Structure formats: structure tokens, C-alpha cells
Amino acid sequence: MTTKKIMVGKIPIGAGSPVAIQSMTNTKTRDVEATTAQIEALVEAGCELIRVSVPDDESVEALPALIKSATVPLIADIHFRADLAIKSIEAGVAKIRINPGNIGAREKVAAVVLAAKKAGVPIRIGVNSGSLSKTVRALDVPAAQKLVASALENISLLEELDFDNIVVSVKSSDVMETIEAYRSLAGQVDYPLHLGVTESGTRETGALRSAVGLGALLADGIGDTIRVSLAADPVEEIDVARQILQAVGARRFYPEVIACPTCARCEIDLFPLARELKDRLKSSGKPLKVAVMGCVVNGPGEAADADVGLAAGQGKGVIFRGGQAVKTVPEAEFLSALLAAVDEI
Amino acid sequence: MTTKKIMVGKIPIGAGSPVAIQSMTNTKTRDVEATTAQIEALVEAGCELIRVSVPDDESVEALPALIKSATVPLIADIHFRADLAIKSIEAGVAKIRINPGNIGAREKVAAVVLAAKKAGVPIRIGVNSGSLSKTVRALDVPAAQKLVASALENISLLEELDFDNIVVSVKSSDVMETIEAYRSLAGQVDYPLHLGVTESGTRETGALRSAVGLGALLADGIGDTIRVSLAADPVEEIDVARQILQAVGARRFYPEVIACPTCARCEIDLFPLARELKDRLKSSGKPLKVAVMGCVVNGPGEAADADVGLAAGQGKGVIFRGGQAVKTVPEAEFLSALLAAVDEI
Numbered sequence: 159m160t161t162k163k164i165m166v167g168k169i170p171i172g173a174g175s176p177v178a179i180q181s182m183t184n185t186k187t188r189d190v191e192a193t194t195a196q197i198e199a200l201v202e203a204g205c206e207l208i209r210v211s212v213p214d215d216e217s218v219e220a221l222p223a224l225i226k227s228a229t230v231p232l233i234a235d236i237h238f239r240a241d242l243a244i245k246s247i248e249a250g251v252a253k254i255r256i257n258p259g260n261i262g263a264r265e266k267v268a269a270v271v272l273a274a275k276k277a278g279v280p281i282r283i284g285v286n287s288g289s290l291s292k293t294v295r296a297l298d299v300p301a302a303q304k305l306v307a308s309a310l311e312n313i314s315l316l317e318e319l320d321f322d323n324i325v326v327s328v329k330s331s332d333v334m335e336t337i338e339a340y341r342s343l344a345g346q347v348d349y350p351l352h353l354g355v356t357e358s359g360t361r362e363t364g365a366l367r368s369a370v371g372l373g374a375l376l377a378d379g380i381g382d383t384i385r386v387s388l389a390a391d392p393v394e395e396i397d398v399a400r401q402i403l404q405a406v407g408a409r410r411f412y413p414e415v416i417a418c419p420t421c422a423r424c425e426i427d428l429f430p431l432a433r434e435l436k437d438r439l440k441s442s443g444k445p446l447k448v449a450v451m452g453c454v455v456n457g458p459g460e461a462a463d464a465d466v467g468l469a470a471g472q473g474k475g476v477i478f479r480g481g482q483a484v485k486t487v488p489e490a491e492f493l494s495a496l497l498a499a500v501d502e503i
Numbered sequence: 504m505t506t507k508k509i510m511v512g513k514i515p516i517g518a519g520s521p522v523a524i525q526s527m528t529n530t531k532t533r534d535v536e537a538t539t540a541q542i543e544a545l546v547e548a549g550c551e552l553i554r555v556s557v558p559d560d561e562s563v564e565a566l567p568a569l570i571k572s573a574t575v576p577l578i579a580d581i582h583f584r585a586d587l588a589i590k591s592i593e594a595g596v597a598k599i600r601i602n603p604g605n606i607g608a609r610e611k612v613a614a615v616v617l618a619a620k621k622a623g624v625p626i627r628i629g630v631n632s633g634s635l636s637k638t639v640r641a642l643d644v645p646a647a648q649k650l651v652a653s654a655l656e657n658i659s660l661l662e663e664l665d666f667d668n669i670v671v672s673v674k675s676s677d678v679m680e681t682i683e684a685y686r687s688l689a690g691q692v693d694y695p696l697h698l699g700v701t702e703s704g705t706r707e708t709g710a711l712r713s714a715v716g717l718g719a720l721l722a723d724g725i726g727d728t729i730r731v732s733l734a735a736d737p738v739e740e741i742d743v744a745r746q747i748l749q750a751v752g753a754r755r756f757y758p759e760v761i762a763c764p765t766c767a768r769c770e771i772d773l774f775p776l777a778r779e780l781k782d783r784l785k786s787s788g789k790p791l792k793v794a795v796m797g798c799v800v801n802g803p804g805e806a807a808d809a810d811v812g813l814a815a816g817q818g819k820g821v822i823f824r825g826g827q828a829v830k831t832v833p834e835a836e837f838l839s840a841l842l843a844a845v846d847e848i
Contacts, residue, residue, distance in 0.1 A: 187767040211767035235766065237800050260800075287808065288801025295804075331761045331794070331805060333750040337722055357761045357796070357805060360777055362710075363746060364762075369711045370718030370750040377682050377719045389762035389777050401708060405678040405715040416676045416702045417709075417734035421580065422532040422556035432705055432734050449676070451702070455582045455605075456633025459640075460676055460702060463632065 161350040161382055164280045164325055166207055167231030167252035171325060171382045172350030177408050178383040179399045180207035180352075181392045182235065188216035190223045196392065197228050203396040204411070207383065209233040209255060212242050221249035233282070237289075240266035244273040253325070255282040258312040259291045271319045280323040283312045286356050287330040302338035305330060309343055324349045325383070329356035333371040340375050350382035357387060364388040365398045369405070376406040413439035416449035416460055424452030425472045426489055435496055446500060449478075450492075458483075466499040468492055479503070506695040506727055509625045509670055511552055512576030512597035516670060516727045517695030522753050523728040524744045525552035525697075526737045527580065533561035535568045541737065542573050548741040549756070552728065554578040554600060557587050566594035578627070582634075585611035589618045598670070600627040603657040604636045616664045625668040628657045631701050632675035647683035650675060654688055669694045670728070674701035678716040685720050695727035702732060709733040710743045714750070721751040758784035761794040761805055769797030770817045776837055783842060791845060794823075795837075803828075811844040813837055824848070 163173035171178055181200050185192040187210045197208050212218055212234045225232050231252030236243045240261050243254050247270075254274065258267050274281050285308045287301070294308045305328040316324055326349050328339040336355050344351060355371040358364035368386040375381050386395040386402070403409040417432035418424070432450050439448065449464035451457035454471060458478075461467025467478035475492055476483045479499045487495045508518035516523055526545050530537040532555045542553055557563055557579045570577050576597030581588045585606050588599050592615075599619065603612050619626050630653045632646070639653045650673040661669055671694050673684040681700050689696060700716040703709035713731040720726050731740040731747070748754040762777035763769070777795050784793065794809035796802035799816060803823075806812025812823035820837055821828045824844045832840040 182764065182766055184765040184769065185767065213768045217767060237768075286801050286804075288796070288804035290804060331808075332752075333718075334722065334752045356801070357763045357794070359760060359762060360774075360781055363760075363781075365707075365711060366714045366743065366746045367750045369714035370722070370747060373678075373715030374719040374722045377679065377715070387764040389764055389774050392764065395764075398711065401711045402715060405712045407677075407679045415704060415708075417704060418702045419527065419732040419734055419737065419740075420529040421527055422530065422562060423558045423582075424529065429705075429734050436705055436708075449702070451633070455602075456631050456701070459631075459633035459635060463676075 160348070162348050164323060164350050166233065166280060169207055169231055175382065177376065177381060177403055178206045179204060179396060179403070180209060180383055180385045181205045181395045182209040182211070182385070184392055187211055188214070188220050190220045193220065193224055194227050197224065199393050200396065201228070201230050203393045204400060205230065205396050207231055207233060209235050211235045212246050213237070215242070218242055218245045218249060221246060221251060225250050238262070240270050243270040247273045247277050247279050251279065253280045253282060255284045257284050257286065257289055258315055259308065260289065264315070267315060268319055271316060271321045274323065275321055278323070280325055281316065281321070282325040282327060282352055283309060283316070285309045285312070285328045287332065287335065288356065300338070301330065301332070302335045302342065305335070305339040306342045310346065313347060313349070325352050327352040327354060329354045331355065331357045333367050336371045337374050340380055341378070344380045351380060352383045352385065353381040354385045354387055359389060361388055361390045361394065364390070368398060369402050372402050373406055376402065376408055410445045413442070413445050414447040415439065416447065416464060418451045418453070418456060420452050423455060426452055426470045426475070428452045428470070431492055434493060438497060439500065442500065444500060444503065446503060448496065448500065450496070465503060466496060468496055505693070507693050509668060509695050511578065511625060514552055514576055520727065522721065522726060522748055523551045524549060524741060524748070525554060525728055525730045526550045526740045527554040527556070527730065529737055532556055533559070533565045535565045538565065538569055539572050542569065544738050545741065546573070546575050548738045549745060550575065550741050552576055552578060554580050556580045557591050558582070560587070563587055563590045563594060566591060566596060570595050583607070585615050588615045592618045592622050592624050596624065598625045598627060600629045602629050602631065602634055603660055604653065605634060609660070612660060613664055616661060616666045619668065620666055623668070625670055626661065626666070627670040627672060627697055628654060628661070630654045630657065630673045632677065632680065633701065645683070646675065646677070647680045647687065650680070650684040651687045651691070655691065658692060658694070670697050672697040672699060674699045676700065676702045678712050681716045682719050685725055686723070689725045696725060697728045697730065698726040699730040699732055704734060706733055706735045706739065709735070713743060714747050717747050718751055721747065721753055755790045758787070758790050759792040760784065761792065761809060763796045763798070763801060765797050768800060771797055771815045771820070771834055771837070773797045773815070779838060780841055784845065787845065789845065789848065791848060793841065793845065795841070810848060811841060813841055
């Protein structure tokens with residue numbers, strides 16, 4: 159299931175490269191000041207590739223300034239107008255995203271492909287459940303297969319034009335359709351896949367839906383770059399994307415705080431301790447695994463499996479480091495003892 | 504992959520029954536008042552099975568009162584002491600959860616099994632990464648296979664005692680280990696599986712980690728009952744569990760609001776509209792699919808695929824119902840027109 163390597167500016171996608179996190183600005187692209195500010199905020203949060211929508215000539219005119227100030231590659235998102243795609247490439251974007259089906263006649267697509275080829279700029283074929291062609295919508299196949307059919311048709315079109323600098327996405331607003339479509343596509347092409355559940359929903363629901371859809375695919379090794387779509391400030395997408403990648407073991411950004419949900423066996427006030435520890439570790443920048451456990455059932459085991467651990471009992475607890483019990487401390491010293499053990503690593 | 508059907512009181516688990524949502528109280532079980540209040544809050548939130556920890560005799564003594572007032576089946580969670588398991592069964596719990604490995608000698612397990620058999624009470628074999636036996640921990644196999652080995656060993660023990668009223672779990676605090684362990688186990692036994700990522704973390708992280716782990720399994724048809732473990736009020740686990748089940752299409756609890764993340768093409772203030780609509784629909788109790796979309800790229804397609812939809816443009820938008828565009832309304836009437844369309848269904 160190894161995919162081809164595609165370069166988006168300095169960022170590699172595919173062939174086992176780290177799964178790149180991307181997002182999209184929702185400012186008016188022609189508003190250079192607002193868009194630059196959002197790009198900076200996204201980069202600060204950890205976004206590695208940023209897409210901007212280019213719906214008009216004023217947006218194209220803003221691109222050089224945006225590209226100049228951005229410290230990550232910018233991608234132009236274009237619909238309907240081939241001329242905007244070509245002008246965006248000429249302006250220096252690192253990649254374009256089109257849905258060839260809505261660019262129009264084959265000559266128009268050919269002109270875009272020629273410009274991309276000349277500039278060494280990859281094209282993402284971005285198929286979405288909401289913008290399938292009438293012909294594809296009318297196919298008598300399951301919804302997921304319509305997405306795949308549309309992607310394969312567009313891939314063929316680009317390949318016939320002797321172009322293979324391609325990334326593909328088949329996003330549905332339905333999580334299961336998304337999973338099915340990507341699984342099917344991954345078995346048929348070796349282009350890197352950009353994963354996303356499209357229009358996934360409001361803040362919390364969108365995060366959970368993306369975690370289910372993207373997580374299921376990433377757990378099977380499918381996906382080379384991801385975007386979590388939230389109906390919220392795009393900056394919030396980055397933390398969710400990181401947490402999904404960390405959960406599947408694809409990348410590690412944060413320390414991991416394993417905390418038991420507590421039950422009647424729990425003898426200490428665990429939640430504030432877990433939260434405090436997580437905040438402190440987050441700012442320390444050490445991506446360690448730390449376990450804080452409230453009783454002797456799973457406590458010693460989890461504490462021993464973590465880099466640093468606490469197995470608490472009544473009023474006191476055992477601190478573990480590197481799998482070894484190192485000392486017993488009273489409850490008042492849990493946090494300081496855990497942080498001291500972290501510092502020693 | 505059809506599992507055996509197990510009855511937990513009136514709730515069936517397995518054999519294609521709706522995936523039951525469960526949680527666990529974190530009050531002291533012996534505190535009848537506090538535990539009853541938490542059970543009621545969990546039921547109110549939609550919890551269908553509730554586990555209480557039974558670590559001592561006082562907790563056993565509280566069971567009859569808890570069972571009497573609870574409107575859902577209660578499950579006793581027991582470690583170390585066979586006598587507490589037997590007494591809990593005699594007190595009338597609908598299921599017990601044990602980790603046979605820590606109950607002790609075979610005669611003790613046999614006594615528990617005999618009591619369960621007599622009462623027609625199922626046993627969950629609850630294997631956890633934090634409480635594997637020393638022998639299993641020492642096995643030279645991947646971590647996920649240690650969980651599976653422990654489960655299979657415990658299943659054999661119960662089967663040798665001629666008992667098959669069994670539910671099994673193999674929870675790890677590592678998401679990928681959890682996925683791998685359940686996939687492996689699902690291929691080897693036909694007992695219903697209780698899914699969970701153990702000690703999954705603080706509120707938001709735990710929800711995302713559970714969504715990835717449980718979602719990946721449920722998407723493949725693995726899992727008969729689920730528990731989302733959060734280091735938070737257990738009531739918060741229920742909404743997360745429901746959202747995961749809804750995302751994979753296993754059950755439907757909420758209306759689905761498909762909202763685009765907006766971009767430079769968006770002409771309206773979409774997020775407040777999406778949130779308001781979601782709140783109103785949630786209280787209406789109609790689990791419809793509603794799409795609110797900010798532009799003409801994916802708008803008409805998503806709006807037409809939903810039960811009710813809005814494809815907005817500059818200052819006005821088209822309302823869709825049952826796939827058909829029904830009218831064009833000005834921006835000030837978006838919410839009222841969408842709600843009116845919902846009411847007509």
C-alpha cells in the first residue's frame with residue numbers, strides 16, 4: 159500500500175512521509191491582512207499545509223503577498239474557472255486543488271495541467287459527495303463507489319494528459335461512505351490520498367466524526383495528508399488532527415496522560431491531577447507517556463508501562479519511572495513527584 | 504461475524520442487537536443516595552447498562568436498593584474476591600464483570616461460575632492492559648496478542664466449567680493495541696464483545712481516542728456493547744458514545760447537521776446558524792439529516808442529499824426538502840424556513 163511521493167513545496171506527501179496536517183483559511187483570500195493573520199495562527203498551531211480558496215481575480219492578486227509571508231506551502235482551491243487555476247500556479251502556489259469535472263471542457267483541463275507540469279506543481283483531484291457530476295450521481299452503484307468512479311475518471315483524464323503529479327481525495331459528509339470510498343480507492347491507485355470527512359459538523363461532533371472516519375483509515379495505513387473539517391475557527395482543526403494522528407500512532411505531538419475514569423475503588427481526587435499534569439506536560443514539550451491511576455487493579459500495570467506513572471492508594475501512591483517503582487509519596491506530593499520524575503527523563 | 508446473543512437483564516447484547524451503551528458510576532457504591540443519583544443521571548442521558556464497582560461488603564449491601572430503583576440493568580464489577588462476586592449475583596445484579604485471573608484459585612472461579620449459572624447471569628471477562636498476569640506479560644508476543652491470550656485463557660477456563668454465557672473485552676490504553684486485540688479476538692470467538700479504550704484520557708482527548716478506537720472497530724462490524732472511558736463525569740460518556748455509534752451508522756440518536764467549514768467562497772455567517780439549528784433540532788427529537796451550506800460548489804448537492812437543506816448564496820438561499828428545491832428565501836429567513844421545512848416532515 160505504498161503511495162507515490164509528491165512534493166508540495168518543501169513538504170513531501172506519500173511514500174511513508176509523516177502524514178501532513180492541513181487546513182483551509184475561511185477569510186476572504188483577497189483580504190491579505192486577515193488571511194495572513196489566519197495563516198500565521200494556523201502555522202503557530204502546527205498546520206503544515208494551508209489551502210486558500212481562489213474564487214476570483216482579486217484572490218489571485220493577493221496570492222504573491224500571501225505566499226511571500228507564509229512559512230508553509232500554500233495551496234489554491236479552485237472551482238469552475240481554469241484561468242484562475244493557471245494564474246494561481248503562475249503566482250507561485252505549491253499545489254492546486256481542482257475538481258476537474260467542474261473546470262469544464264477537456265481543453266480547459268489540459269491548459270491547467272500544462273501549467274502545473276511546467277511549474278512542477280501537483281494537482282489534487284478533490285472529489286466531494288456534494289459536487290458529483292449528474293452522470294456520476296445517476297450511476298447505479300453505492301454512494302461510496304460514485305466517489306471512487308468520479309476520482310478514477312478524473313485520474314484517467316490527467317494521466318491521458320501525461321500528468322501524474324497527483325494527490326486524490328474522495329470526501330463524503332457520511333463517515334461510512336468516506337471510509338468505504340478511501341478503502342476502495344487505496345486498493346486501485348498508488349497516488350497519495352488526502353483524507354477528510356467533508357462538512358463534518360460543528361466543533362465537537364465534527365471532531366468525533368473526523369476521528370472515526372480518519373482514524374479508521376489511518377489505523378489501516380491509508381492516508382498521506384489529512385484535513386479535519388470543522389464548522390469552527392480552522393485553528394481548532396489542528397489540535398484535533400494531531401490527536402487523531404497520535405491516537406493511531408502515526409505521529410506523536412503531545413505527552414500522553416493515561417488516566418483511569420475512576421470508580422468506587424478510587425481513593426484520590428484524580429481528575430484535577432490528570433488535567434494539571436497534562437497542561438504542565440503540554441508546555442514542557444516532552445511527548446512522554448504518563449499514567450495516573452486511582453487504585454491497585456490496573457494502577458501498577460499501567461504505571462509500569464508508562465514513562466512515568468502513579469498508582470495511587472489511600473492517601474499515598476507509588477511513583478514509577480521507566481517501568482520501575484521508585485518511591486512512595488503522600489497524596490499532597492503526587493503532582494510534584496510526577497513532575498520531578500518527568501524532569502529526570 | 505455474528506456473535507452469540509447474551510441477555511443482560513432485559514437488554515440483549517450480540518447477534519445484531521443494537522449496540523448497547525454502558526457506563527460506570529464513580530461514586531462510592533456503598534453511598535446509595537449518591538450512586539442512585541448518578542445512575543438516574545446516566546439513564547436520563549441515555550445510558551442503557553450501568554456498572555458499579557463492588558470492592559467491599561458494604562457495596563454488596565447497597566446493591567438491592569440500587570437495583571430496586573434503577574430502571575436499567577446493573578452490572579457488578581469485581582476484583583480479587585470471589586465472595587463479593589457470588590454475593591452480588593445473589594443480590595440480583597444482571598451481569599458481573601470479573602478478570603478471572605485476579606479472582607484466584609480455580610475453585611474460587613468455579614464457585615463464581617456456579618452461582619452465575621444458577622442465576623442465569625452472564626459474566627464479562629474483562630481483560631485490561633493494566634492488569635495482565637505476570638505470565639501473560641512475559642509472553643514474547645506483541646502487546647495486543649497478550650490481551651487476546653489472556654482473554655482466550657479465561658474463556659477456556661469458563662468453558663471447561665461448562666459456562667458460555669459470556670461477554671469479552673480486551674481493553675488497552677493504547678488505541679492501536681485495542682484495535683488489533685479486538686480484531687484478532689473477533690476472528691477467534693463468537694461471544695459478544697464489549698468495546699472500550701481503557702483509561703482513554705481527559706474529557707476531549709479521551710473522546711477522540713475512543714472515537715478512533717471504537718469507531719474503527721464498529722465500522723468493521725466489531726462490537727456489541729461499548730463504553731467510552733473518560734476521566735470526567737460519566738454522564739459525559741453517553742453523548743460521546745452516541746455520537747460514535749451514529750457516525751458509523753450503527754444507531755441514530757440525533758439529527759445530523761451537515762455544515763460546510765466555510766472558506767473565502769462563503770457569503771453568509773454560517774456557524775451561528777448551524778449551531779442554532781442543531782440545538783433546535785436536538786430538542787425536536789426528529790433524527791433528520793439537515794445540510795447548511797455556504798456556497799454553490801457543494802451546496803446544492805449536499806442540500807439535495809439531506810432531508811432538509813440550505814444552499815446559500817449572496818444574501819439569499821435555496822431551501823431543499825426531500826431532495827427538491829422548494830423555495831428561495833432571504834438570509835434573515837434562513838433559520839425559520841429551515842425549521843418550517845423540518846416541521847413539515
